[in-house]
Amino acid sequence: MTVQEVGQPRRRKEDAKLLTGRTQWTDNLSRPGMLHVTFLRSPMAHARITGVDVSGARGLPGVVAAFSGQDLAAEQGSLPCAWPVTEDIVIPDHPPMAVSEVRYVGEAVACVIAVDRYRAADALEAIEVDYEPLPAVVDMTQALSADSPKVHETGNKAYEMTADFGDIEAAFRDAPVVVDRTFVQQRLIPTAMEPRAILADTDGESFTLWSSTQIPHVLRVMLAVVTGIPEHKLRVIAPDVGGGFGSKLQVTAEEVLCLLLARKLGRPVKWTESRSEGNLTVHHGRDQIQHVRLAAEADGRIRGLQVSLLADMGAYLMLLTPGIPLLGASMCNAIYKMDAYQFNCTGVFTTKMPTDAYRGAGRPEATFLIERMMDELAAAVNVDPIEVRRRNWIRHEEFPYATISGLTYDSGNYEAATDRALSLFGYDKLRAEQADRRDRGDPVQLGIGVSTYTEMCGLAPSRWLADANFGAGGWEHGSVRMLPTGKVEVITGTSPHGQGHVTSWSQIVADALGVPFEDVTVLHGDTAIAHKGMDTYGSRSLVIGGVAVLKACEKVKEKARKLAAYVLECSPDDLEFEAGAFKVRGTDSSKTIQELAYATFTAHDLPEGVEPNLDSDATFDPDNYSFPHGTHLCAVEVDTETGMVKLRSYVAVDDIGKVVNPLIVEGQVHGGIAQGIAQALFEEATYDAEGNLLTTTMADYLLPSAADLPMFTLDRTETPATSNPLGAKGVGEAGTIASTPAVVNAVVDALRPYGIEDVRMPCTPERVWRALEGVRR
Amino acid sequence: MIPAQFDYERPTSLEQACQALASDEDAKVLAGGQSLLPLLRLRLAYPSKLVDVGRIAELKGVHDRGDHVFIGAMATHDEVLRSPVVRDGCPLVALAAAQVADPAIRHRGTFGGSLAHADPAGDLPAVALALEAVFVAASAQGEREIPAAAFFVDYWESALRQGEILTGVKVPKLGAGWGFHYEKFHRTAQAWAIVGVAAAVRRSNGSIAEARIGLTNMGATPVRARATEAALQGVELGDQVRQACEEAAADTSPPADLHAQPDYRRHLARVLTHRAVRTATASP
Numbered sequence A: 001m002t003v004q005e006v007g008q009p010r011r012r013k014e015d016a017k018l019l020t021g022r023t024q025w026t027d028n029l030s031r032p033g034m035l036h037v038t039f040l041r042s043p044m045a046h047a048r049i050t051g052v053d054v055s056g057a058r059g060l061p062g063v064v065a066a067f068s069g070q071d072l073a074a075e076q077g078s079l080p081c082a083w084p085v086t087e088d089i090v091i092p093d094h095p096p097m098a099v100s101e102v103r104y105v106g107e108a109v110a111c112v113i114a115v116d117r118y119r120a121a122d123a124l125e126a127i128e129v130d131y132e133p134l135p136a137v138v139d140m141t142q143a144l145s146a147d148s149p150k151v152h153e154t155g156n157k158a159y160e161m162t163a164d165f166g167d168i169e170a171a172f173r174d175a176p177v178v179v180d181r182t183f184v185q186q187r188l189i190p191t192a193m194e195p196r197a198i199l200a201d202t203d204g205e206s207f208t209l210w211s212s213t214q215i216p217h218v219l220r221v222m223l224a225v226v227t228g229i230p231e232h233k234l235r236v237i238a239p240d241v242g243g244g245f246g247s248k249l250q251v252t253a254e255e256v257l258c259l260l261l262a263r264k265l266g267r268p269v270k271w272t273e274s275r276s277e278g279n280l281t282v283h284h285g286r287d288q289i290q291h292v293r294l295a296a297e298a299d300g301r302i303r304g305l306q307v308s309l310l311a312d313m314g315a316y317l318m319l320l321t322p323g324i325p326l327l328g329a330s331m332c333n334a335i336y337k338m339d340a341y342q343f344n345c346t347g348v349f350t351t352k353m354p355t356d357a358y359r360g361a362g363r364p365e366a367t368f369l370i371e372r373m374m375d376e377l378a379a380a381v382n383v384d385p386i387e388v389r390r391r392n393w394i395r396h397e398e399f400p401y402a403t404i405s406g407l408t409y410d411s412g413n414y415e416a417a418t419d420r421a422l423s424l425f426g427y428d429k430l431r432a433e434q435a436d437r438r439d440r441g442d443p444v445q446l447g448i449g450v451s452t453y454t455e456m457c458g459l460a461p462s463r464w465l466a467d468a469n470f471g472a473g474g475w476e477h478g479s480v481r482m483l484p485t486g487k488v489e490v491i492t493g494t495s496p497h498g499q500g501h502v503t504s505w506s507q508i509v510a511d512a513l514g515v516p517f518e519d520v521t522v523l524h525g526d527t528a529i530a531h532k533g534m535d536t537y538g539s540r541s542l543v544i545g546g547v548a549v550l551k552a553c554e555k556v557k558e559k560a561r562k563l564a565a566y567v568l569e570c571s572p573d574d575l576e577f578e579a580g581a582f583k584v585r586g587t588d589s590s591k592t593i594q595e596l597a598y599a600t601f602t603a604h605d606l607p608e609g610v611e612p613n614l615d616s617d618a619t620f621d622p623d624n625y626s627f628p629h630g631t632h633l634c635a636v637e638v639d640t641e642t643g644m645v646k647l648r649s650y651v652a653v654d655d656i657g658k659v660v661n662p663l664i665v666e667g668q669v670h671g672g673i674a675q676g677i678a679q680a681l682f683e684e685a686t687y688d689a690e691g692n693l694l695t696t697t698m699a700d701y702l703l704p705s706a707a708d709l710p711m712f713t714l715d716r717t718e719t720p721a722t723s724n725p726l727g728a729k730g731v732g733e734a735g736t737i738a739s740t741p742a743v744v745n746a747v748v749d750a751l752r753p754y755g756i757e758d759v760r761m762p763c764t765p766e767r768v769w770r771a772l773e774g775v776r777r
Numbered sequence B: 001m002i003p004a005q006f007d008y009e010r011p012t013s014l015e016q017a018c019q020a021l022a023s024d025e026d027a028k029v030l031a032g033g034q035s036l037l038p039l040l041r042l043r044l045a046y047p048s049k050l051v052d053v054g055r056i057a058e059l060k061g062v063h064d065r066g067d068h069v070f071i072g073a074m075a076t077h078d079e080v081l082r083s084p085v086v087r088d089g090c091p092l093v094a095l096a097a098a099q100v101a102d103p104a105i106r107h108r109g110t111f112g113g114s115l116a117h118a119d120p121a122g123d124l125p126a127v128a129l130a131l132e133a134v135f136v137a138a139s140a141q142g143e144r145e146i147p148a149a150a151f152f153v154d155y156w157e158s159a160l161r162q163g164e165i166l167t168g169v170k171v172p173k174l175g176a177g178w179g180f181h182y183e184k185f186h187r188t189a190q191a192w193a194i195v196g197v198a199a200a201v202r203r204s205n206g207s208i209a210e211a212r213i214g215l216t217n218m219g220a221t222p223v224r225a226r227a228t229e230a231a232l233q234g235v236e237l238g239d240q241v242r243q244a245c246e247e248a249a250a251d252t253s254p255p256a257d258l259h260a261q262p263d264y265r266r267h268l269a270r271v272l273t274h275r276a277v278r279t280a281t282a283s284p
């Protein structure tokens, strides 16, 4: 019996190379004659450009060229937005390099190309730019007032979208309980470990772009459209990529410009951003003001939910900018039953870096608001927060369940995950300790937070994307090639940048074809190798891309079966496939699939009509999302003298369906929880009233490290997804989505006896202290 | 980011280093580079030349000099916090050095560099001030000593003159009966102090005979909490200590930044001073 690979905690095939420094980061790549580009960036949030003089830079030693936006205006095109969410959405022109007006600090206004990075950086100081200042637009609410200065001539509203389900007025009419809150999702900076880097080269006719991107395939299509380089003359390569969290799901100004510069100069051009440059110009995440109202019965059963969002788009609409808040539209109702739900979102322009996808993209925002509201509801009806959830959630016997917002949840068991989490956490004991500390008036108070989240993964069924007016499909492609020696080469359209696809796909293929895990290799991230793909984001890779690979394996097996029947002189129906071999039922005679691969290589003796290969392709388009869920519990200690919040314990029980590699899953959950905690307690991108980003370094933009986090206690329940043959649901974002409200709920829980109902994120010591000062007075 | 161009010299004697600095008034000393290099990379500083003092024997090591500990300017934070001489002679220095940044930075950053940099948010300046250390500076003109109280002039400005090299710091040994604590308040383990309190307290018969308190990040320079020091004198251990610490923020003008506004820093100074004194009096 061979061991089943799927389910094993295999160490990652990727790691030896990563740990021994043999990776190919884009910044490590070099081409003969390579030049380096640096960008001069606007120090003003909003200004008319009245003159750019690059001549001072052009004469400097080592400088090959210098250009202003005007110099590139005729050929640079406009950066794409692929998601026009409403009919009347305003999508402003977005030149990769500003020509006549800058609209955020950090926008590129000129560039220098030199023989090395150092000279290119020095020469930037010789460029002169004249700005005529225009008023900054920083605050979303003010931006919508009639007398606000405008970011674009068309005004500051990008779009407004409303969706109504059930009779919302009836739900609120005479409701015994109405809870009304406003939450702020602060602006975040994604902060991937590897900064962005780009290298563009050309042989005069064809172009190759290496980029630290999550989306080589989407990028190729978009760059072809923007630059006019024919798609078949453009190859995009994502070499080793060190994290993205959505920030590299983008068509960036720098990618377009590097390509144009390589075309203009006929030489390879490279750019690597600095961390501060990245903080300014990597697209930001979140940034919403959420007005939420919830109507309930006296016993805490929900009648209706009304959500009204202001979403900060920043200065332009980038690839998915307007759609991000809408990814939460179907998720605000979460795991709860209700009679009516209304969702409204207004996209607002400001003179700040555009926002776009950031780990969870829309779902963390939705989950936060509903999970915070459930705790507020619990307080309003004076019921334990777990109990109020029980009274409202979909029971396991009710699946499949059609939700109020129009999705069908295929499976789930909220009771099981919650029961498990409560016992691991020691809920009752902690509640007792909390009561004791309250009684004693302990300056250190204990808070307990819960989050019974769900989310939608596997972006996305193409039919659903059509309804959402999204400019692409949601399928994924996989290929399997049986090599002559019986080894297997898998090609995936996903583009891993830390998720371990090479390992997980190897496990899937090893089981499907009955070949050793070590005999499988996985290729990805190069449009010349992986010819079709939709790339990696939205926890889609396993549940769509992994399934495509599985389906390709099935096709390989069908081909091999025909050949085996011929070789073994039997009917295909007499064959059984086990442990990588076709066996004539009831006999000892068999052929392994690896032997059959060799037979197609020699092709000396093949049956009529059988091609000499065992290769296959499959494209998988799911017909539903998958819906991971789980229960996260968090205990915090709040020092009421200083306002400091200390995480004491954290339990996460996730149901992500069938698990391919538990070790990788644990890693994803750990990182995800850390990133969600970071939003709750540490991170915030801050702009001042003039539109200057104040958090340009890591001394100001605080990222937690392992030293700031408690040990996480992790467990899983397993309710397989029914929407894909793996039964998997996706795990890339779950931790981030779940943890933020769990932590903030815990902070508020600690402070509730003082009359505090909310603390704005991040819950810094100063904010907590001020909240306490506010009620002490 | 990429620094602007500069020259680089690495002399092997103090004399050569003094000469190198004397010959170029835009030259700067390079120690561990943990504060200077970020400034260069962000192009907030444009020195013409860096004089790397990392190979000068006279600046190295930690020495027991009887009534004081002499800490060479180039002793790294890590060396300092592990040194038995420091732990015995001036334990407060070791306690604070252990809280500077993270292990990687503590292996490169130096004691002298931290003080010469004169960042009031740094952890060591307040300690040097509380312990009334004496700074030894050398230049082409010779050597002089600067008391801690005169060393810190303004944000990132010390009493060192252009061309002067800090060779080391004399930290007095306070002797028996003293207890110490450094209370650092920061949001993440690797972050700078929002406020820090360095406390040295001498106990005698259940009360406080003498207290010295240095505050980190409560103004343009590290400051002594003089009012609290005075109020603590002769106070019995217990509730009165808290009351004395209510004066901790008197005469300070703490900065406003992303992590804290001045009123919050003043509040923290009071709470943390109490905690620091309480812990210092409880320490063996």
Ligand SMILES: Cc1cc2nc3c(=O)[nH]c(=O)nc-3n(C[C@H](O)[C@H](O)[C@H](O)COP(=O)(O)OP(=O)(O)OC[C@H]3O[C@@H](n4cnc5c(N)ncnc54)[C@H](O)[C@@H]3O)c2cc1C
Pocket (backbone or CB within 6 Å): B028, B029, B030, B031, B032, B033, B034, B035, B036, B037, B053, B073, B074, B099, B100, B101, B102, B105, B108, B109, B110, B111, B112, B113, B114, B116, B117, B121, B122, B123, B124, B160, B164, B165, B166, B167, B190, B191, B192, B193
């Ligand atoms: C991420 C990070 C976090 C940090 N966190 C903290 C923290 O929490 N607490 C803290 O206290 N510090 C912190 N630091 C600073 C650290 O302690 C540095 O080591 C210290 O500030 C400077 O020491 P250095 O040896 O690196 O000096 P350098 O950076 O080489 O020099 C700093 C300045 O002092 C001058 N200088 C250095 N040595 C001499 C000398 N012998 N004579 C004359 N002038 C000299 C230099 O010319 C320069 O102006 C942090 C640094 C980093 C990078």
